[in-house]
Structures are given as structure tokens and as C-alpha cells.
Amino acid sequence: MSEHDEFSEITSEELYEHYNFKAAKGQDPLRVDKFLMNFIENATRNKIQQAAKEGNIWVNGNQVKQNYKVKADDEVKVLFEHPPYEFLLTPEDIPLDIVYEDDALLVVNKPAGMVVHPGHGNYSGTLINALVHHFQNLPKNSNDRPGLVHRIDKDTSGLLVVAKTEEAMTHLAKQFFDKTSEREYVALVWGNMNEDEGTIEGNIARNPKNRLQMMVFPDGDQGKDAVTHFKVLERLGYITKVSCKLETGRTHQIRVHMKHIGHTLFNDERYGGNKILKGTTFTKYKQFVENCFKILPRQALHAKTLGFQHPKTGEFLRFDSELPEDMQNCIEKWRNYAKHI
Incomplete structure (x- = not known):
């Protein structure tokens, strides 16, 4: 019986990819649960081990147990049956400190502690959850995130510009890319x-x-x-x-x-x-x-x-x-x- 036989017959094509990491060329052999602890923000060892038990951790296209040793150039994926939470955007009535607003854009003063967009461990209470509650039909950026032109870290406070139209999104994104902002x-x-x-x-x-x-x-x-x-x-x-x-x-x-x-x-x-x-x-x-x-x-x-x-x-x-x-x-x-x- 191979190490993969105990898992269900589900294929990776039927699952949603939440994480994908390539081990560095100099990677010493390291248990996959320990490896993922270094890569996934807000993850706990218990959650990673539970994901392994449920067959959600794949290396080079095969499901692996928590004690699998990751080696140089291994491709490690975490796959689940549900889509990543950042695509399940729930509008939330969170107050926003709006410094400026017109038909094209708004400028928000983000408090420290507020995550800008949903991700692992932060599925609610983010700036985007607030934005989709207060504003309809915000344009999406190249990462499918409504209104976001740029971002700042969770524990950094301060100003962000948010696009309200496709034209504003394109124009503002180009300014950030061209370094003119x-x-x-x-x-x-x-x-x-x-x-x-x-x-x-x-x-x-x-x-x-x-x-x-x-x-x-x-x-x-x-x-x-x-x-x-x-x-x-x-x-x-x-x-x-x-x-x-x-x-x-x-x-x-x-x-x-x-x-x-x-x-x-x-x-x-x-x-x-x-x-x-x-x-x-x-x-x-x-x-x-x-x-x-x-x-x-x-x-x-x-x-x-x-x-x-x-x-x-x-x-x-x-x-x-x-x-x-x-x-x-x-x-x-x-x-x-x-x-x-």
C-alpha cells in the first residue's frame, strides 16, 4: 500500500488551490507541516496537520502526510474543496474614515489592525469587506480585488486611494506603476x-x-x-x-x-x-x-x-x-x- 492510498479518490483538478510554494534549491529536508508554518501567515501547526490528515496537502501532484519531508525544488500545494475565502466577499457595515470622495475615487485613512483584503486567517473585518458594503459595483484590479489600487500592511496605518470606476482604476494603477504617485x-x-x-x-x-x-x-x-x-x-x-x-x-x-x-x-x-x-x-x-x-x-x-x-x-x-x-x-x-x- 503506497503512502497515498489512504486518501480519497478526489483529484487535484476537483479542488481549489489556496497556496502554492516551490521549495528553494538549498532546502534541507524538512517536514511539510514545519515547512508550511514558515510560509502561511496566521497558520497553526494543528490546522496544518489537520489539513494533511484530510488529504489537502499535495507535493509534486501527490497527496502527502504531515511527516513528508520537503526537499529542494518540491512544489507544495494546499488544496481545498471550497474556493479561497478572498473570493467570498461578504459586505460588512464597518465604518470608514473617508478623507476625500468624488464620483471617481475615494481616499481612506486606514486604522492600524485592519487588514486590507481577505486572506488566510482574515476572512472578515477587512477594508474590502467594508468597501463592498458602502459602494456598489467597484471595479476589480488584476487580482480581482474591488477598488484596490495599492495596499498597506495590516499593522500600518494611513492613507489609501480606492478607485470607483474602471477608468480611475486603470489611470491610478498606471501612476503607481510609472512611479508618478x-x-x-x-x-x-x-x-x-x-x-x-x-x-x-x-x-x-x-x-x-x-x-x-x-x-x-x-x-x-x-x-x-x-x-x-x-x-x-x-x-x-x-x-x-x-x-x-x-x-x-x-x-x-x-x-x-x-x-x-x-x-x-x-x-x-x-x-x-x-x-x-x-x-x-x-x-x-x-x-x-x-x-x-x-x-x-x-x-x-x-x-x-x-x-x-x-x-x-x-x-x-x-x-x-x-x-x-x-x-x-x-x-x-x-x-x-x-x-x-
């Missing part, structure tokens, strides 16, 4: 930056050993080109308040570029910024930083300004937003602390 973020990063301003360049792609992270490939052999211009706004002792202007819009771009130059975002758990990376070993300092983490329980990043040409009028619109209260309170604490360093 303006986007400025404000971040708190670990360490006192040497330069007052500068530019970070380095291709960004997924970390082959942990797909929940992106990383910089400075030789340009992998990934997509990425350019971030930064300027120091305020030095606060062991952290720095920085303005970051995006020339490109890669996933986690600011978070990855800042880590690459040794200035990880403050309290950015995914990239190690939720540890004390700079400062003293005093117990009081440790307590102070932990209090700051409680005040700002997320990566310190806010999409502050957004500028683009209006798809109908041709006028260049620029929007600005206040730093949210959690970031302001954290900055104030560091200001007071820095006076005594």
Missing part, C-alpha cells in the same frame, strides 16, 4: 541614524527560508528593484523618527530596507524590532521600552501623505494625515526619555 511614510526606527538623509536601493524578494518575510538581494540577482528615500525628522536617543518616500512599492519595502541598513522598525515583530535592539542594559530602561511596546503594539509605520493626478480632471491631489495617537504617545515618551540620556 507620491507616498510619504513616517516611521520610528531603532538606533541613531548616521546620515540626515539618503537613499536605500536593493532588490526585494521573499526570504526563501521564511516566506512571511521579505529580504534584500543587493546583487540584484533576485526580486524586484526597490528604492526608498529617507530623511531624519527627529533624533530621540536610541530611536529615530524618519520620513520615508517610496519610489517603488514593494511588499514590506520600508520595513525591509530599514532592517537592511541596521535600523529595524520599532516594535516590528516580524523583522525582530519587538526586541531591545539599542540602548542600555538597565532594568529601568527595559521597563521603559516594554511600556512603549504596550503603547504602540505594532510596527511604528504610518502612511502619512499620498499624492496622485486625478484620473478625470488631471489635477494633482495631495492628502496629508495626522500621526495616529499610539505613535504620537510613543514619540512623546521617547522625547522625554531622550532629554535625560
Whole structure:
């Protein structure tokens, strides 16, 4: 009896693909459940093992058990009988902070903690669930996501433009692609930056050993080109308040570029910024930083300004937003602390 015989006679063609990962060439043999833990956000080991027991994990076209060892170049898929949840968009009456709206588009100030579009572990409460409730017949982007021209991470706050017509979607998407839109973020990063301003360049792609992270490939052999211009706004002792202007819009771009130059975002758990990376070993300092983490329980990043040409009028619109209260309170604490360093 082969290892696949215990599964039902269902074929992969009858199932919906939810995830598809290719193991890197340097992948050491690793149990498939452990492998998938590195690749699927918000997944638990129990859920992955349950999926394996139910025959939902396939490697190179065959169903496998949870103890299958993934090897270099294996193609690992997670398949289910239901379509991915992002296609099951349920309208939800979630209030939106609308900064601007007309017939063609709207600009939304997204709070930290709100996911932009549905995906694994976040099937409701997203910005798109709210948008499809408040607006009818939003155009879909190339990923079938209504209204979305661009996105920001769940725990990043700030401004997003949403298209209300096909014409606006096409026009705005082209501006982001052509790098003619303006986007400025404000971040708190670990360490006192040497330069007052500068530019970070380095291709960004997924970390082959942990797909929940992106990383910089400075030789340009992998990934997509990425350019971030930064300027120091305020030095606060062991952290720095920085303005970051995006020339490109890669996933986690600011978070990855800042880590690459040794200035990880403050309290950015995914990239190690939720540890004390700079400062003293005093117990009081440790307590102070932990209090700051409680005040700002997320990566310190806010999409502050957004500028683009209006798809109908041709006028260049620029929007600005206040730093949210959690970031302001954290900055104030560091200001007071820095006076005594």
C-alpha cells in the first residue's frame, strides 16, 4: 500500500488551490507541516496537520502526510474543496474614515489592525469587506480585488486611494506603476541614524527560508528593484523618527530596507524590532521600552501623505494625515526619555 492510498479518490483538478510554494534549491529536508508554518501567515501547526490528515496537502501532484519531508525544488500545494475565502466577499457595515470622495475615487485613512483584503486567517473585518458594503459595483484590479489600487500592511496605518470606476482604476494603477504617485511614510526606527538623509536601493524578494518575510538581494540577482528615500525628522536617543518616500512599492519595502541598513522598525515583530535592539542594559530602561511596546503594539509605520493626478480632471491631489495617537504617545515618551540620556 503506497503512502497515498489512504486518501480519497478526489483529484487535484476537483479542488481549489489556496497556496502554492516551490521549495528553494538549498532546502534541507524538512517536514511539510514545519515547512508550511514558515510560509502561511496566521497558520497553526494543528490546522496544518489537520489539513494533511484530510488529504489537502499535495507535493509534486501527490497527496502527502504531515511527516513528508520537503526537499529542494518540491512544489507544495494546499488544496481545498471550497474556493479561497478572498473570493467570498461578504459586505460588512464597518465604518470608514473617508478623507476625500468624488464620483471617481475615494481616499481612506486606514486604522492600524485592519487588514486590507481577505486572506488566510482574515476572512472578515477587512477594508474590502467594508468597501463592498458602502459602494456598489467597484471595479476589480488584476487580482480581482474591488477598488484596490495599492495596499498597506495590516499593522500600518494611513492613507489609501480606492478607485470607483474602471477608468480611475486603470489611470491610478498606471501612476503607481510609472512611479508618478507620491507616498510619504513616517516611521520610528531603532538606533541613531548616521546620515540626515539618503537613499536605500536593493532588490526585494521573499526570504526563501521564511516566506512571511521579505529580504534584500543587493546583487540584484533576485526580486524586484526597490528604492526608498529617507530623511531624519527627529533624533530621540536610541530611536529615530524618519520620513520615508517610496519610489517603488514593494511588499514590506520600508520595513525591509530599514532592517537592511541596521535600523529595524520599532516594535516590528516580524523583522525582530519587538526586541531591545539599542540602548542600555538597565532594568529601568527595559521597563521603559516594554511600556512603549504596550503603547504602540505594532510596527511604528504610518502612511502619512499620498499624492496622485486625478484620473478625470488631471489635477494633482495631495492628502496629508495626522500621526495616529499610539505613535504620537510613543514619540512623546521617547522625547522625554531622550532629554535625560
